[in-house]
Amino acid sequence: MDYFERAKLASHKLKIATTEQKNNALEQIAKAIQSNKSLILKSNEKDMEIAKANGVTNMLDRLLLTEQRIDGIVSDIYKVIALSDPIGETIEQWTTDNGLLIKKTRIPFGEIGVVYESRPNVTVDVSVLCIKTGNVCLLKGGKDAKYTNETLVEIIRNAISGIIEQDSVILLPSEREWVNKMITARGYVDVVIPRGSKGLINAVVENAKVPVIETGAGVCHIYVDKTADINLALKVLVNAKVQRPSVCNSVETLLVDKAIADEFLPLAKAELEKYGVILRGDDSVKSISVQPLLQDGYYTEYDSLNISVKVVDGLEQAVSHILKYGTGHSETIITSDNDLAEKFMNSLDSACVYVNASTRFTDGGCFGFGAELGISTQKLHARGPLGLKEMTSYHYKIFGNGQVRK
16 A cells, blocks of 8 residues: 555544544654654754765755754644634634535645655654644655654654554655655645645645645845834844844845935944855845845845845835745844834735734744744735645535535
């Protein structure tokens, strides 16, 4: 029996599992990961050594697991356990004129396929969220995290054995051909969610024969308005760029109102360069020296300690720039003008729009979701961090007492 048939069979049983069974399975996963920490770190060390030998540099942080990061993964599992189970929830209900009681009720998707690169924490996040929502997950991780993923999935499957179906979590082989097999498995995979580079996401979207929830690349922007508190702006900018530059919610472009550019840009450059950030810009940036933009210009998602810089003539030009070059992920404005902030937020259709805060908060854990399946940048079904409710569909339950249609 192949992977997809096994997933289908497991789905029939998992979707009727009780909340108690699912939470028990999650608790056992948390305990097993904690008790097998050294084994996980050993496997991750092997993946890291291979990546370094292959010349990988900017993705190493995504691949790396530490004791602290594993503790964070375990903590997130307990947060998911504490969240309400959305399955079976009545979204709305009403009674028709002929007495039919109709309930719109949350149900699992069924089988969710996730294609992702590097980040082994995704293996656990997806497994946990899928189990909680009664969805079987088919995991297609990258070969760069092969050994870590294999270890994590073995730990998870052993932990849930006897509580729910082991095939609630299935790891596909790491070879690239399995991406195509998953995204064309009509009748077996209900939805695919790609997480990773722009190239990976585009390949899945363009070739899939099953529905896709697109988690877009993160060309995120920070716009510093002329009324901004300079110290606040510097603090947010440094955090949004430096804290973890390899992830999709880090800022890639700094836009500065020309009215404060001469004052702000030298300060911003000095602060960013303390952390090794390279500033890149065009002819609009005159008050500081910057490196040239890369080939893709302001479309570039660096995932590293680089940032694009541009001076703009007010809000409208900033918004126009973001609409042209952004990916619909996360944008923030630093301003003391509440009306301007509201206009900024209403002018953009990005999944997450901030005022006076770092884009680094676009994260399921930060939003109170416990974890996330990804950051959706599309407009159908779900947007922003994909938490429990975003991993469900619905159907209608209709209760009657003999009604027939005339």
